[in-house]
Every structure is written in C-alpha cells, then in structure tokens.
Amino acid sequence: MYQIGNLVKELSDKHGHARESLMPILQAIVQKHNYLTDEAMVEVARELDISAAEVYGTASFYTFLDTQMKGKYVIRVCKTITCSMKGKGDIIQTLEEILKIKVGETTTDRQFSLIETNCIGWCHKAPAILINEMPYTELTPEKVNEIIKDYMHK
Amino acid sequence: MENKGLTKVDLIFEKIDSKKVMVKAFAMSSAEIIQSMLDSGLKGRGGAGFPTGLKWKYTAAEKNPDKYIVCNADEGEPGTFKDREILDRVSNKVHGGMAIAGKAIGAKKGFVYLRGEYRYLLPKLMIELDSFHKMIHEIGFDFSIEYRMGSGAYICGEESALFESIEGKRGEPRNKPPYPTTSGVFEKPTSINNVETLVTAMMIIHHGAQNFIQYGTKDSRGSKVFSVSGDTPTPGIFELALGMTVQQFVNEFGDGDTKAVQVGGASGFCVPRKKFAETIIGFEGVPTGGSMKLFNSSRSMYNVLHNYLDFFTEESCGQCTPCRVGCQQLLKGVEKVKKGEAKSTYLTELVKLADTMKIAAKCGLGQSVGNAFKSIVGNFKEEIIY
Amino acid sequence: MINLFINDQKVSVIEGTTVLAAAKKLKINIPTLCNHDDLCVAGNCRVCLVEQKGARTLMASCATPASEGMEIHTNTLKVRNARKHIVELLLSEHRSDCTKCYKNQNCELQSLANDYAFGDHVFLDLVEDKKYNIDRSSPSFIKDDSKCIRCQRCVRTCSELQYISAISVANKGAHQKISSFHDRPMSQVVCTNCGQCVNRCPTGALVEKTYIDQVWDAIYDPDKHVVVQTAPAVRVALGEDLGYDPGERVTGKMVNALRQLGFNSVLDTDFSADLTIMEEGTELLVRLKKALVDGDKNISLPMFTSCSPGWIKFVEHKYPEFLPNLSTCKSPQQMFGALAKTYYAKKRKIDPSKIVSVSIMPCTAKKFEADRPEMRSSGYKDVDYVLTTRELAVMIKQAGIDFRNIEEANYDSIMGDSTGAAVIFGATGGVMEAALRTAYEIVTGREVPFGNLNITPVRGMDGVKEATIKIEGCVDAWKFLEGAELKVAIAHGLVNANKIMKMTREGKAPYHFVEIMACPGGCIGGGGQPIPTNLEIRKKRMKAIYLEDEHKVLRKSHENPDVIAIYKEFLDQPNSHKSHELLHTHYVERDNY
Numbered sequence A: 001m002y003q004i005g006n007l008v009k010e011l012s013d014k015h016g017h018a019r020e021s022l023m024p025i026l027q028a029i030v031q032k033h034n035y036l037t038d039e040a041m042v043e044v045a046r047e048l049d050i051s052a053a054e055v056y057g058t059a060s061f062y063t064f065l066d067t068q069m070k071g072k073y074v075i076r077v078c079k080t081i082t083c084s085m086k087g088k089g090d091i092i093q094t095l096e097e098i099l100k101i102k103v104g105e106t107t108t109d110r111q112f113s114l115i116e117t118n119c120i121g122w123c124h125k126a127p128a129i130l131i132n133e134m135p136y137t138e139l140t141p142e143k144v145n146e147i148i149k150d151y152m153h154k
Numbered sequence B: 001m002e003n004k005g006l007t008k009v010d011l012i013f014e015k016i017d018s019k020k021v022m023v024k025a026f027a028m029s030s031a032e033i034i035q036s037m038l039d040s041g042l043k044g045r046g047g048a049g050f051p052t053g054l055k056w057k058y059t060a061a062e063k064n065p066d067k068y069i070v071c072n073a074d075e076g077e078p079g080t081f082k083d084r085e086i087l088d089r090v091s092n093k094v095h096g097g098m099a100i101a102g103k104a105i106g107a108k109k110g111f112v113y114l115r116g117e118y119r120y121l122l123p124k125l126m127i128e129l130d131s132f133h134k135m136i137h138e139i140g141f142d143f144s145i146e147y148r149m150g151s152g153a154y155i156c157g158e159e160s161a162l163f164e165s166i167e168g169k170r171g172e173p174r175n176k177p178p179y180p181t182t183s184g185v186f187e188k189p190t191s192i193n194n195v196e197t198l199v200t201a202m203m204i205i206h207h208g209a210q211n212f213i214q215y216g217t218k219d220s221r222g223s224k225v226f227s228v229s230g231d232t233p234t235p236g237i238f239e240l241a242l243g244m245t246v247q248q249f250v251n252e253f254g255d256g257d258t259k260a261v262q263v264g265g266a267s268g269f270c271v272p273r274k275k276f277a278e279t280i281i282g283f284e285g286v287p288t289g290g291s292m293k294l295f296n297s298s299r300s301m302y303n304v305l306h307n308y309l310d311f312f313t314e315e316s317c318g319q320c321t322p323c324r325v326g327c328q329q330l331l332k333g334v335e336k337v338k339k340g341e342a343k344s345t346y347l348t349e350l351v352k353l354a355d356t357m358k359i360a361a362k363c364g365l366g367q368s369v370g371n372a373f374k375s376i377v378g379n380f381k382e383e384i385i386y
Numbered sequence C: 001m002i003n004l005f006i007n008d009q010k011v012s013v014i015e016g017t018t019v020l021a022a023a024k025k026l027k028i029n030i031p032t033l034c035n036h037d038d039l040c041v042a043g044n045c046r047v048c049l050v051e052q053k054g055a056r057t058l059m060a061s062c063a064t065p066a067s068e069g070m071e072i073h074t075n076t077l078k079v080r081n082a083r084k085h086i087v088e089l090l091l092s093e094h095r096s097d098c099t100k101c102y103k104n105q106n107c108e109l110q111s112l113a114n115d116y117a118f119g120d121h122v123f124l125d126l127v128e129d130k131k132y133n134i135d136r137s138s139p140s141f142i143k144d145d146s147k148c149i150r151c152q153r154c155v156r157t158c159s160e161l162q163y164i165s166a167i168s169v170a171n172k173g174a175h176q177k178i179s180s181f182h183d184r185p186m187s188q189v190v191c192t193n194c195g196q197c198v199n200r201c202p203t204g205a206l207v208e209k210t211y212i213d214q215v216w217d218a219i220y221d222p223d224k225h226v227v228v229q230t231a232p233a234v235r236v237a238l239g240e241d242l243g244y245d246p247g248e249r250v251t252g253k254m255v256n257a258l259r260q261l262g263f264n265s266v267l268d269t270d271f272s273a274d275l276t277i278m279e280e281g282t283e284l285l286v287r288l289k290k291a292l293v294d295g296d297k298n299i300s301l302p303m304f305t306s307c308s309p310g311w312i313k314f315v316e317h318k319y320p321e322f323l324p325n326l327s328t329c330k331s332p333q334q335m336f337g338a339l340a341k342t343y344y345a346k347k348r349k350i351d352p353s354k355i356v357s358v359s360i361m362p363c364t365a366k367k368f369e370a371d372r373p374e375m376r377s378s379g380y381k382d383v384d385y386v387l388t389t390r391e392l393a394v395m396i397k398q399a400g401i402d403f404r405n406i407e408e409a410n411y412d413s414i415m416g417d418s419t420g421a422a423v424i425f426g427a428t429g430g431v432m433e434a435a436l437r438t439a440y441e442i443v444t445g446r447e448v449p450f451g452n453l454n455i456t457p458v459r460g461m462d463g464v465k466e467a468t469i470k471i472e473g474c475v476d477a478w479k480f481l482e483g484a485e486l487k488v489a490i491a492h493g494l495v496n497a498n499k500i501m502k503m504t505r506e507g508k509a510p511y512h513f514v515e516i517m518a519c520p521g522g523c524i525g526g527g528g529q530p531i532p533t534n535l536e537i538r539k540k541r542m543k544a545i546y547l548e549d550e551h552k553v554l555r556k557s558h559e560n561p562d563v564i565a566i567y568k569e570f571l572d573q574p575n576s577h578k579s580h581e582l583l584h585t586h587y588v589e590r591d592n593y
Ligand SMILES: Cc1cc2nc3c(=O)[nH]c(=O)nc-3n(C[C@H](O)[C@H](O)[C@H](O)COP(=O)(O)O)c2cc1C
Pocket: B043, B044, B045, B046, B047, B048, B049, B050, B052, B072, B073, B074, B075, B076, B077, B154, B155, B156, B157, B158, B159, B160, B192, B193, B194, B195, B197, B198, B363, B364, B365
C-alpha cells in the first residue's frame, strides 16, 4: 500500500493530475506491476480526484489495463484470423504444455500469464505473440520453446 | 470504369530530405497547402476515405485558436500492419506530415495515438521525435508533438473514441454532430488523420499534386500501402496504385488457389472468386485501409466469419444496442445454424439484423459489421450452413 | 430560428434544439429510453431513431440537433423495422419475468415492448449465457443486472447530479455492464443510498429494497402496536402514483388511507421536523455564541444541516474532515423514532418492545439511516421499517382502497401536530426558512422581516442559494449578535453540495449556516418519490409544499403545541441532556471508493 502510494504520487507528479493523465498513469503502473491492484486504483482515484469506480470503469475498458492478477511476463497470443489459420492452436498448446497453465491463467510462481488477444499487426508473419510489449513472429512450437526458456532464465 | 492495372509505386517509403520538404511547406500559405491536397484528390487512408483537403479546410476555417492535429496510429483493423511499418521506417515523414497539417489548419500541437500493441516502437520513435522537434525549431515553426498510447481497444481507432481515450476516458464513440473539425480532442477543432495519410500529404507537397494523380482513378487518386496476408506466397507490405481489380491483385499475390479476398479487414468486404474480375479496389469498388487477406480453398469461410464476429463481439465498445447485442446475436446465430440448432432460413433474419446495424448503430464499427457478415453469408452460404 | 420539417410539418425551433424536442413541439411522440430530462444526452439506446431525407443512416433524434431545412420522418418502414429490432435486441439480453418484477406496469422497457415488439421474437435468448449478478447488499436498493439495458441513466445521475460516481460503466463489448468499484457490493462502496439512480432507472434493474411484507406482517400481528410517521414531501407526491397530476396535495386522504391500512397510530414526521428546528436552531445559536463571544477556536463553522442521510453519508465518505461541522441533530425521522419508543410509549402506556415504528419517506437513504448502529437510542431499533412514497402507493393499491374517493382525516395526537415550518422541510431551502423563522424570533423577539413569513431568497430551484440576514434589535440574552450579518447558503443535489464543500475546504465559504439536501429540489425530488421525475414535476411538488405551509394555522416551529408539550413533559429544553441522548448523534469516517 505504502509503496504503491508512492509510485502513484510520482506518476501523477510526472503526468499531471488532470483526467487526461489517467491513461498514462495506469499504463505506467501496469508496466511496473503487471496489473492494477485495487489499492493502486484507489490511489490513482485519490490523486486525480475522480471516483474509484470511474478508474475501474476506464481500466476495464482496455484489455491491456488488467485489473486481475497477472504474472511478470504476460504472453498474449493473437487469435485473429490469419494467426488462427497459420497455427495459433499449436502455439497455444505448446505454451500450455511448457507453462503448465491454461489460457487465462497465471503460473503459480507468478512469472507467466497466458492470454489471447486480437490482431497485433503482424499478420504477414503469423502466428504472432506479444510477451509484455515485445512481439515474436513466424512462430513454431520449437521457436516458442526457445523463447520461453530464455524468459525463464531471465 | 478506369482500370490501370497493378502498378507498384515508391512514395511512402521513398527516402527524402524531410527538412527541405518542411521548408517548402512552411513557405506556402495555409490555403496553398490545402489547395494542393484538394488538387491531389487525396482521401483518408484510415478506411473512411474522407477527402483530406476538405478536412483541413473545415478545420482551418474554425475560429477557435486552439486546434489540434491528431495522427491516428491505432491500426487495429485485422490484417493491417502498414502503419506500424511506416512508423518503424519513416516516422520522420509522419511527424513532418503532422507539422504540415498543423500549418494548414493552424494547430501548434499534435498528438500521435499509438496502439498499445506497438509500444516496442516507442524508444525509437522518441529519438526520432527529438530530432524532429530540433529540426522544426531550427526552421522556426512553432509546433510540437506528443505521443499517447492506446491500451488494447480496437474501437479507439474510431476518431471520437480516440479523443475520449486521449482525454483519459473509456473509448466510447461520441454522438455526431459535432464533427471533429469543430469539436475534436478536448472539444477543440481537430483534424484527425491516418499515419499514411499524413505521409502521403507530405509527399504531395514534395512532388506536387500532379505527380500524385498520375496514379489511381478519378474516385481513388494515387497509390497506397497494402498489407497483404493470408494464403499468399509473398505476405508483406506493398505500395500499389489504386484502381486495380481484385483479379489483378490475386494474379500477383495469390497462391493459385485463391477462393476469396477479404478487402478492408474485418469491417471490410469479402470478394469471392467469381467477382474478382469485376471488383475494383478503391472507393468506387471495395474500399480498403490497406488490409488484403487471401483465402484459398482449404479455408472454411464459416471459421473466417466466426472469427470476425467474435472479434466484433469483444471489440464493440458496448454502449449502443444494435452493435452490442447485434454482434452477440449474429455470433450465436451462425453458431446455431452451423450446429443445426437453428434453421438455415434463420440466416435471412440475421441478414436483416445486419442491415439494421448498418443504419442504426452509433458509429462505424457497428455500422460495418454487416459488410463482412453479408458478403460472407451472401457468397458462401453453404459453408455457413453445412 | 431554425426551420425544419418533421413528417412533412414545418416547425421552427431555436438553435441547439434536438430533433426529439422539435418533434415534441409538433405533438409527435418519438419513443426514448436512454434519454432523461435531467441528464445530458447519451444517444446509446437507439430507440429514438428517425430517418432524415438523404442521410445514409438513421439518426438518434435525442442526440441530433435540428438543422436548417432538415426533412425528418419518424415513422417510415425503415424506422419501424429498426426500432422493432432494437427493442427485441434489448429484450434478448434481458430477463423478462415481468409478472415477478417490481417494475411490472411501471417500466419503460415493458411499455416499449408492448408498443413495438409484441408477438414472436426472432432473436436468441442471451440471458442464459450471461452470469448476471443481483446485488442485494444495500439496505436501500437492489441492483439486478439481468434487468439492465445499459442506458447509463444511473451512471449519469450519480456523476452529473450527485458528483459521486459510485457506479460506472465497466468492460466493453458483450461484457459491458454497470459496476461499482471492482464489482464490490453496493453496501461497501461510496454510494450514499440517495436513490436518485433508482428514480431514473427505466427498468427493474435498480429498485428500492422493499419492506412492504414486513410492514404487513407487523400490522397483522395483534401483539404489535404499529405507529407510522409520514415525511413532509410524501403528501405532495403520493398522488402521482395514485392517478393524480403532479402537484396535488393529498395529506388528508393519505392519513385516512394509512388508518385503513391498519396502522395503530398515524403520526407526522412534521412534528419532529419542528423539533429539529428547536434543537438545530439552538445548536446554531450556541455555536455562534461560543465562536463569536467566547472566541472558542474549536467551534466548527459553517454548521451544516443534518436531516438528509444521503448528504451525511456523502460527507462521511468524501469530506470526513468536516464531520464536526455537521449539526449533531438526527434527522426528523430518527428523532421521531427515538421518541416513539420512549416518550410516546410512556404516554400511551405501551411496552416499547411491542411498538413497531414505520416511516413513510420520499427517500431511500432513510432506509440506510434507520439501520445505522447509532440509531438505537431508545434501546431498540428506533425506526423499524422505512417505506418509500412508492411503496406506500403499492400498499394502498394492495388494500383495495379507493384513494380518490375516501374522506380526508387528521393525524393522531401526541406526535401528530405540526406547523408550516415543518412542512417546507420537504423543499430545498425549507429547513433554512423554518430555522430562520424561529431563530430570528428567539434572538430579536420579533418575526422575521419577510412578508407573510415567506423568506423568498432561500426558495427556488437554483443549485446554490445564498442569503444574508442582518440581525437588529436583539433581546438582552442575545445582545452579542446585535448588528451581526448571518450568512447562510442552501444547496440541493450533491453536485451542488460539493461546490459548497470545495469552497469550505479551500477556506472560501463565508457562511455561518448551510442547508444541504442530497436530492435535487430537496425531499420533493427524493429517490423514493414517484417515477418519473423532472424539473417541471419537482417545481409542481414544491409549489404544493408552500401552499400547504400557507394553509397552516401555525407556521413557526416553536409554536407547535406538541413540541411545547414534549419539552415541558419530557425533554426539558432544547439541547438538554435528555435531548442529546435521544435526538442527537455522531458520524463516522468512511472510505472514499
Ligand atoms: C471501428 C473503427 C476503427 C477505426 N480504426 C482506425 C485505425 O485504426 N486507424 C485509422 O487511421 N483510422 C481508423 N478508423 C477511421 C477513423 O475514424 C478516421 O476516419 C480516420 O482516422 C481519419 O483519418 P483519414 O481521413 O486520414 O483516414 C476507424 C474507424 C472505425 C469506425
């Protein structure tokens, strides 16, 4: 609580206390803490003098502003048509096997969360995923294995 | 019907000295810049295809001294990735185009709304932006650009939803009128333009409107960047003159077994093989923000349709009835028909619903769900039913 | 002026008028759902679509400004088909169990369905796929998401009128819903229970939590003595739910109906409103004396009224540092409750444990207030059940009372007498006016210097009203106030209350005494009042309140004989030890989310 309060204060000093600062602040919190805790949203509401329900309402509109617990690395697998035609299913299956979680879940060590997302703009190199903000493209199960191993050793 | 065939063009990614172009532009009057846009016939490259010159003219005519130029880099339409490539390779031209637009409409401030999926580009873009700011400072033009990030909401590509998002709110489209040119971001007169539109505008200043109109057709001037994906041996980014037929396009990009091309993404139209020859890619035929997806005969068009409907059901902002509930009904409806739990004639009801959505939804998202729905159901009915 | 054509009839309207309003001018009705007179335009339900000649799409008439030369048609085939589709779509997401629904026969969705979507529906049932939640946690209302049509009227109400935003729109697409902070139960968030959202919800998604059955049970229980009190604003609005036009006073018939319902004693909250004036007025004068004469720095001014429990909760959540500025007086409802099981019980020689105390209120926040742990100073729950004006109308209908044709009757005695000063509690500015009528007279020995006692500067619908009263010719005991200028302010609707609180926080509020009511217009616009509401209706109710005041023989609280009697027999004097025990309370700080 104390910590998140400091971060929110820092961020709102940096981005400003107007309503338009809400998105940059929430985005920065997610970059740092992977998702928005209730405490964080309450703090942001306090700093910007808006209601906590509005902060939640706004955050929940945006898929990248998670209000549910997420791991350190959020893996977003594109499920839109090209990726889905080009082997998205295999990618999901591989990820589920390595991480031992299903889509929508987070590993118990809170390292990885696995979710699906809509087109991420790499259709010509499908199938594609994002790990946090980094895109990985033209994936095969083998490539996925290597990438995740790298992350596990990070 | 004019048809100039498939012509490759090198405009958007052409290497230029952007300072020179800027100096040239700033030496022009606002009216002159706008006139060259009008002369070029440039229409917006974000999908809606509104004449850029007119948009700038309207915004320029507004009395409010606070105006904005917004660059729409939310590129969320399934199958488009050209704006990412443009920002990656020639962001100097994007910033330059914004400054020129700023000069034309009288704005001192610009925003780039970049989709969250492209955040990895940000470090590089910030470096580019720095040198841009230095450059126009040297030239002595008062203009600055700020980046704002999206966070994973397709609807924020719709202009008024984008403004709401910049303002820190849920990306729910606004009622129109008022239009952005009178009341846009922060309720100030705003010209919002697609990434590619702004680059094209800069290149029109550079080469002149006459150079631009040598490409394309009367209704679709010039060239544009196409994002080609799906069943093609050569997926990627291609800059082509507008006005070719789908057949000509397929001849170049198809894998020899193309049965349909989805032009304009999930909100665009599905063109079946039998209509390839007669369908022009451009505003007189099937318009596109650039997304071209090819499907060969191994693909189930039911899966394609289902995927799109799933996309819209999730990505609708959810505020208006026809779109929020309509998407769910279309999705559940085709599922039931496919499973045999609803009669195939139910598709007729769904087509009627899609027609209602087209005229009753509040924004372009709900209004265009019917495009893909009707063109896929219309052309591949058997695949939907059986 | 802008000229346009609607259904081929010409109409001229001023710039900015919507097509919907222009049509109304021509007596052309266009159905609406998300639109509400009190709220800004949403344009999301799309029920009000019309066709404009030459336009590619239909347009929402509530959200489209009229423009010169427009040719609008409101009833074309296109419009009709789209409208039918839209209503059916809404119904496909909606649990339509009308016969079990509290809003049956009083539901805007139902009447649209009736008009536009009868017969077979084409669309599939989506309700089964949704995990709709029903939140019964609030003591004031139930939030049933399966009845919600996402018109966002509630969200706009809570933010535009009440400045709270306890609820907001959450998620997007098919998952879009109305939600509190992270879906917490409504009883655990910043909600003030004002019920303004309930009053504006077109469907059964937000309804008051009803205690009708519990009240019937008490009435039928021969062991119980059931007393009922009626708030001032109920008598000028109840009629609307029983077939009268807004603004009709039905006091006498209401009293008779309550007696016919079987209440053992029909009493008046107005009595305790008069009592409130005695207590609160004295408290104010004491605070002024301590601050002005004794120079006591610990005295908090301005003093705020405390009769609106929604307002109290607003301060507890959002401005807790100003809790000491709130008058410690309980609301009239709770004063009444505390006395019903003490003074009244003693006088009527009834065992207080056998008394069931019921109040009829224009308010849903009073349901919460009655449940507060502080409200047990009689040794029992001071007020057992709170019913809204609307619930009373339901009971009257259930009992088969022919309301229009029954006789008028008078309140019972002991705590049934009241003055005009108490009646006007129901309208914004009323408490202030009542307090001034009494305080001025205590201090100067003369009546307030306003014609016919009508202190017009504190009346009316302005969001924030201010007045300054110069005090001259004080009696000896109050000489220290000689020449002082008493600065007062009045606000109604929490968005206006917030303006005053902001000023107070910034140290810019020059007032001594401030009246605040949580609801727009005061209690006449309470969350428990008949539906619909709008400014015009509230004005009519307000007019009726002042008319009731003018018809009273006694118009100053300190002249109420029942009040005089209770001080003599029981309470001793205002702010006495006993009254502090029974009639005053304290407040708690609450979280701001
Ligand atoms: C649902 C929806 C999504 C849109 N997404 C984008 C987008 O990602 N990028 C874009 O430039 N325009 C998008 N648009 C179009 C914009 O609303 C707007 O017309 C465009 O940015 C104007 O720029 P232009 O005239 O240069 O094309 C979208 C429209 C709708 C209805």
